[in-house]
Amino acid sequence: MDRCDALIVGGGPAGSTCARALSSAGLDVIVVDRRTFPRPKVCAGWVTPPVFRDLGVTPQEYGAGRVCQAIRGFRLGLLGRPPVEVDYGRAVSHGVLRSEFDHYLLERSGARLVLGEPVGGVERAAGGWIINARFRAPVVVGAGGPRCPVARALGLGGRGPLVAALEAEFRLGPEGRALCRVDPERPELYFLPNLEGYGWCFRKGDTLNVGLGREDARGAAAAFAAFVDRLRAAGRIPAVPRERVRGHAYRLWEGAARTLVSDGALVVGDAAGLAHPKSGEGIRPAVESGLLAARTILVARGDYRRSNLEPFCAYLAQQLGPGAPQRSAFAAPVIRVAARVLLGVPALARSVVLDRWFLRRGEAPLSHAAPG
Numbered sequence: 424m425d426r427c428d429a430l431i432v433g434g435g436p437a438g439s440t441c442a443r444a445l446s447s448a449g450l451d452v453i454v455v456d457r458r459t460f461p462r463p464k465v466c467a468g469w470v471t472p473p474v475f476r477d478l479g480v481t482p483q484e485y486g487a488g489r490v491c492q493a494i495r496g497f498r499l500g501l502l503g504r505p506p507v508e509v510d511y512g513r514a515v516s517h518g519v520l521r522s523e524f525d526h527y528l529l530e531r532s533g534a535r536l537v538l539g540e541p542v543g544g545v546e547r548a549a550g551g552w553i554i555n556a557r558f559r560a561p562v563v564v565g566a567g568g569p570r571c572p573v574a575r576a577l578g579l580g581g582r583g584p585l586v587a588a589l590e591a592e593f594r595l596g597p598e599g600r601a602l603c604r605v606d607p608e609r610p611e612l613y614f615l616p617n618l619e620g621y622g623w624c625f626r627k628g629d630t631l632n633v634g635l636g637r638e639d640a641r642g643a644a645a646a647f648a649a650f651v652d653r654l655r656a657a658g659r660i661p662a663v664p665r666e667r668v669r670g671h672a673y674r675l676w677e678g679a680a681r682t683l684v685s686d687g688a689l690v691v692g693d694a695a696g697l698a699h700p701k702s703g704e705g706i707r708p709a710v711e712s713g714l715l716a717a718r719t720i721l722v723a724r725g726d727y728r729r730s731n732l733e734p735f736c737a738y739l740a741q742q743l744g745p746g747a748p749q750r751s752a753f754a755a756p757v758i759r760v761a762a763r764v765l766l767g768v769p770a771l772a773r774s775v776v777l778d779r780w781f782l783r784r785g786e787a788p789l790s791h792a793a794p795g
Contacts, residue, residue, distance in 0.1 A: 424553075424557060424558070424559050425453070425557055425558050425559070426558075426559045426560070427450075427451045427452060427453045427535070427558065427559075427560050428445070428450040428451045428452065428560065428561070428562075429442075429445050429450055429451075429452050429453075429560055429561075429562050429563070429564065429720060430452070430453045430454075430455065430552070430554055430558055430560035430562075430563045430564070431452065431453070431454045431455070431534070431563070431564040431566055432454075432455050432456075432542050432554070432563065432564070432565055432566060432567045432571065432572060432573050433454075433455075433456055433565065433566030433567035433568060433571060433692070433694065434454050434455075434456035434458075434460060434525070434529045434532075434536070434538070434566075435525055435566060435568065435692060435693075435709065436524070436525060436528055436692065436706055436709040436710050436713065437566040437691040437692025437693070437694070437709035437710065437712055437713040438454055438456075438564065438566030438567075438691070438692070438713065439454065439525070439528040439529040439531075439532045439534075439713070440477075440478070440528060440532075440709070440710045440713030440714055440717075441564055441566065441691060441713035441714070441716050441717045442454050442529075442532040442533065442534035442713075443528075443531060443532040443533055443534075444713070444714055444717030444718070444721075445534075445717050445720060445721070446532060446533030446534050447533065448717075448721055450720075450721075451535070452532070452533070452534040452535065453534060453535045453536075453537060453558060453560070454529065454532065454534045454535070454536050454537065455537045455538075455540055455542055455554065455555070455558065456536075456537075456538050456539075456540075456567075457539070457540060457541035457542070457567075458538065458539065459538045459539045460525065460526045460529050460530075460538060461522045461523065461525070461526035462522060462525065462526075463522055464521035464522050464525060465521075465590055465591065465592045465632070465667075465669040465671075466521040466590075466592070466632070467518070467590070467610075467623055467625050467632050467634060468518050468519040468520060468521050468524065468625070468627065468632065468706075469494075469516060469517075469518055469610070469625065469704065469706070470516060470517045470518065470519050470524070470706055470707075471516050471704065471706075471707050471781075471782060471783065472515070472516065472782075473707060473711075473783075473788070473789070474706055474707050474710050475517075476788075477710050477711065477714060477789055478528070478710065482514070482517050485519075485524075485527065486517075489519070489520070489523045489524075489527065490518070490519060490520045490523060490627050490628050490630065491517050491518070491519055492517060492518035492519075492607055492608070492626075492627040492628060493514040493517055493608055494514060494515060494516040494517060494518060494608060494609070494610060495510065495511055495512065495513060495514055495515065495608045495609065496508065496509050496510040496511055496512075496606075496608065496609045497509045497609060497610055497611070497612060497777060498606075498609050498610070498611040498612070499611065499612040499613070499614070499766060499772055499776065499777070500612075500613065500614070500766045500767070500772075501613070501614050501615075501616060501762055501763060501766050501767075502613045502614060502615055502616070502621075502622065502650070502653070503616075503653075504763075504766075504767070506611070506613070507766065507767065507768070507769045507772050508609075508769065509769055509772060509773045509777060510609075515782060516782065518610070518625055518627040519627070520627060520630060537558075540555065541572075542554060542555060542567070542572040542573070543555060543572070544556055545563070545572060545573055545576035545577070547686075551563075551687055551727075552687060552688070561687060561725065561727055562687045562688065562689075562720055562723075562727045563687065563688050563689075564688075564689050564690070564691060564716055564720075565577075565579065565580075565688065565689070565690035565691070565694045565695075566690070566691050566692050566694055566713070567694055568692070568693045568694060569671070569672060569673055569674065569693050569694070569696075571690060571693075571694035573688060573690060573694070574690045574694045574695070577685050577688055578682065579682055579683055579684070579685060579688065579689075579690045579694075579695070580674075580681065580682070580683070580690055580694055580695055580696055581677075581681040581682055581683075581696065582674070582677075583674040583675055583676070583677040583681070583696045584638055584674065584675040584677070584700070585638065585640065585672055585673075585674055585675075586620065586636045586637065586638055586672060586673055586674070586675060586698065586703055587636065587637065587638075587639070587640035587643045587670070587672050588634055588635065588636035588637075588643075588670065588671055588672065588673070588703075589634060589635055589636075589643055589644060589646075589647035589668060589669070589670045590632060590633060590634025590635070590636075590647075590668070590669060591632070591633050591634070591663045591664065591667040591668045591669070592630060592631070592632040592633075592667065593630070593631060593663070593664055593667045594629055594630055595626075595629050595630070595631055595661070598661065599631070599661040600629065602658075602660070602661035603626060603631060603659075603660055603661055604658055604659050604660075605624045605625070605626040605631065605659060605660060606626070607626045607627065607628065610623060610624065610625040610626075611623060611624040611625075611659070613650070614762060614766060615637060616762060617762070618761075618762050619637055619638045619639065620635065620636050620637025620638055620639075621635075621636065621637075622634065622635040622636075622650045623635075624654060624659060624660060631660065631661075633650075633651060633654070633660060633663055634647075635647045635650045636703055640672070643670065644670075647668070651663050673693050673696070673698045673703070673705060674693075674696030674697075674698065675696070675698050675699070675700045675703070676696065676697050676698060676699065676700055676708065676743050676744075677696070677700075678740055678743075678744070678745045681695065681696065681736070683695050683735065683736050683739070684729055684732040684733055684735055684736060685729055685732075686727065686728055686729045686732075687727040687728075687732075688732075689716045689719065689720075689732055689735055691709070691712040691713050691715075691716045692705070692708065692709035692712055692713065693705060693709065695712060695739075697709070697712055697739070697743060699743075699780075699783070701779075701780035701781070702780050702781045704781070707783075708743060711739075711742055711743070711789050712739060714789060715735060715738045715739060715742065715789075716735055718738070719732055719734055719735040719738065720732075722734070742787075742789060744786075
C-alpha cells in the first residue's frame with residue numbers, strides 16, 4: 424500500500440494547483456489521473472490576470488517556449504446583429520493552449536505523479552481513504568472534472584445550471600491563415616439573444632478555437648454548425664474540420680447550494696461545478712478552489728473531519744460570489760432588451776460585459792478569502 428499525506432484525483436489546473444500548495448508546505452502528495460500528460464484538451468484557454476498572479480508566475484515567464492497570446496481588445500455583440508469593438512490598448516488577458524498549460528502546472532506541482540491510471544475504487548478506511556486498492560491517504564481531493572470519480576462516489580458537487588458546449592481547436596495552415604480574419608489580440612464573442620450562452624472565436628498564434636456554449640443542451644450540434652456557418656458566411660473563419668469538434672458540459676457556480684466536503688474529502692474545480700455564472704470561465708475558479716482547498720487542509724492540521732473542512736465552502740462562497748441568479752420566463756423579454764442595450768453600446772459592453780462579467784475587475788484578491 425502506497426501511503427501519502429494527501430491524494431488528489433485529477434491533474435488539471437485545480438488538482439495541480441492544490442498539489443503544488445500542499446507540496447510546498449511539506450506534505451507528501453500523490454496525483455492520480457487517467458490520462459498521460461501532455462494531454463489533448465480542447466478549450467478556449469482564456470486566462471485572466473488573477474490566474475497568473477495566484478500561480479506566482481508572469482505571462483512572460485510562462486510564455487517562454489509556449490503559446491501565451493496577449494488579449495488587448497474584443498469584438499462582441501448579439502448573434503445576428505452588428506458587433507462592437509472594444510480596445511484596451513494593453514494586454515488585459517492571455518490565451519493558452521490547454522495541453523501546454525496543464526502539463527506545465529502538473530510538472531511544477533512537486534507531487535508524485537501516477538498518470539494513465541483511471542480511478543475505479545474509492546473506499547473509506549480507518550483514518551482516511553483507499554484509492555484503487557493501492558493508495559492510502561488521510562484526505563482526498565476530487566479534481567477529476569465534471570465526471571470526477573471522487574465526487575460521484577461520495578455524492579459531492581451537487582446540481583446547478585448545466586452548460587453544454589461544442590468547440591473545435593485546430594492549427595491553421597497557409598490557406599487557413601489567409602482566410603481567417605480573427606485578430607489574435609481581439610477574440611470575438613457572440614451572445615445569444617437571451618444571454619443564456621455565447622459563441623466565440625479565439626485565435627492563439629496559428630491555432631484557432633471556435634466554440635458555442637449554452638444552457639439548453641437540446642440541438643447543441645445543430646446550433647454549433649449554424650454558428651460556424653454564420654462565421655464562414657461573414658468571412659471570419661475558414662472551414663472547421665469535423666473531426667476536431669468536441670463536446671463537453673460543465674456546471675455553473677450556484678453559491679451555497681452545494682455539498683463539496685465530506686469526512687476527509689473535498690472536491691474542486693469542475694468536479695465542484697464552479698464555472699463563473701456570467702462568463703462560464705473555468706480556469707480561474709479551478710485555480711482558486713485548488714488553493715483554497717490546500718489552505719483548508721493545512722489549517723485542519725491532520726484532523727480532516729467534515730466540520731474542519733466545512734470552511735472551504737465558506738471560502739468559496741466569499742471568493743466566487745452569490746452564484747447563478749434564478750431565471751424566469753417572465754424575465755426573458757426584459758433580458759433580451761437589456762442585451763441589445765448592453766451589447767450595442769461600446770462603453771456599456773466594456774464596463775458591464777467585459778470588465779464586470781468576464782475580467783471580474785474590482786473583485787477582492789484571493790488572499791482575502793481564507794487564512795494564509
